[in-house]
Amino acid sequence: MTNNCEQRSISVNKISKVSKEPISENFDMSDEFTVENMSTNENEQTTSQSVNTMGCEDALEVNSELIIPQKDYDPSFVITPTLNSFQSDAAEVPFTISENICFHLYQCYLHSKFCDIELQVPYVQDNSIKVHAIILSRSQYLKKLIETDGPIIVMDVDDPNMNQEALYICIGHLYTPHYNCVTSSNVRYVLATAYHFELKDLCDFARDFIKNILNPYNILVIGQWLENSITYGEYSEEIKNSIFDYLAVSLPTDLQVFPEKSIYQIMKDGIGDIDSSFPNSGYYKLVDIYALLPFNWFKRVVESDKFSCPTDLDRYHFARQVISARAKRYATEDRPKQYEAVFMSFGSDCPILVTNEKS
Incomplete structure (x- = not known):
């Protein structure tokens, strides 16, 4: 392309990584960065120019290259984008420039500058x-x-x-x-x-x-928050499902509530040694946690086929322990007496049935 106006290819010389430290109150909106004149004219001496980051309206960024005409440019002249010959810098420079722009805008927001x-x-x-x-x-x-x-x-x-x-x-x-x-x-x-x-x-x-x-100390707080707060679409449901999985699978496993074979499993199989430590401290800790759950949460967890329990009898007796602890809790808190019970269920998909309704 031929034109009377000389075109210069300006590429960024060196831009350091943006500091994330807050700037001082004398924040200067006219911060500048230095660019190096990369003119293709061998007879022209390389010079340094300063481009204002806020007022460079006549600069065009193309693949990490700023094309800036001379100040005495022809108004009818149209800048034609050119590829940067320094391909090694092509990936790094745009990222650094965009990072500087984001940081600059964020600092403007922090100092309420140029906000509309x-x-x-x-x-x-x-x-x-x-x-x-x-x-x-x-x-x-x-x-x-x-x-x-x-x-x-x-x-x-x-x-x-x-x-x-x-x-x-x-x-x-x-x-x-x-x-x-x-x-x-x-x-x-x-x-x-x-x-x-x-x-x-x-x-x-x-x-x-x-x-x-999720852990034994915050599971109740998060669960009660979800029960009593506004529903946040799929996010509330996904977190609820994670809580149920944690209560039914992860927590009993972490607390080592049930041995591999309980007394009921040994009686059924006729072989094995009874674990003298059962029920252990983890067992009673899980009882205490379940005693604090909303009834519908407790029912869903203990009836779930995911619940880590070796036999149906273990599940039944555990549920009875929880219901007993829940009854004591209601009495301590001076709340109206609640009717809750657990039944063995034969010939159905669920081995036990937990209910709070009188039949």
């Missing part, structure tokens, strides 16, 4: 957050609000599981990944907020996080 949207939320400090519409639109839920409500958005989602910490994590996640901000203490609130914001990747992460931290 005000998000009004009653449970955050000062009742509002200033953000960027282009970033907020990554959430389909927030995108609809921007398109209908304009520059001031009022959050009117009524969910007690949404709080300030989770809101900041979800908004920050729209700018740059915030997975490392999710903890065992805030994951339930993050899941709730991400679900309303329609952030599938963050919802998936929160769901898997909860499934991986």
Whole structure:
């Protein structure tokens, strides 16, 4: 292509990895990076130029190459994209530039710089957050609000599981990944907020996080939370299923509740030695945990064919122990007396039947 205006190929000389440390209050929005003039003219001396990251309107990035015409360019001149001859840098440079852009936008958000949207939320400090519409639109839920409500958005989602910490994590996640901000203490609130914001990747992460931290000390808290909170679609159901699997399979196995052969199995087979430690401390710990479960949870777990129990008689006597512990609990808590019973069920798929209704 021939043109009176000289075209120069400018490639990034050196850009360091973005520091994740918070910047100081004197944040300068005119930060610059240095690029090296890679002119193909051998007689022209290589020079260094400074390109402003906020005002480079006449720069075009093409495969890690910035094509910048001279300042006395012809207005009718059209820049033609060219391939970068330095192929080794082609994969690294775009990633570094995009990382810098994300970091730059995130810092603008943290300092409320150049924000064009005000998000009004009653449970955050000062009742509002200033953000960027282009970033907020990554959430389909927030995108609809921007398109209908304009520059001031009022959050009117009524969910007690949404709080300030989770809101900041979800908004920050729209700018740059915030997975490392999710903890065992805030994951339930993050899941709730991400679900309303329609952030599938963050919802998936929160769901898997909860499934991986299940233990005897938090299983009841998480279970009661799911029972009493708003339903979060498939995520609530998947977590419930994981809780049931943990209660029926993993927990009895971890606590070593039942020996390989109980007294009932030995009596049936006529061979083997009775485990003198049965029932052990793990057995009684599992009884205590099951005694605290909502009745429908207890019924589903102990009747499940996944329940780690050597014989039907073991299952029956274990269920009786749990029901006895539950009756003592009701009396201690001064609650109305509950009728709960367990029956051996013959000729059916389920060997025992747990019920709270009088026949």
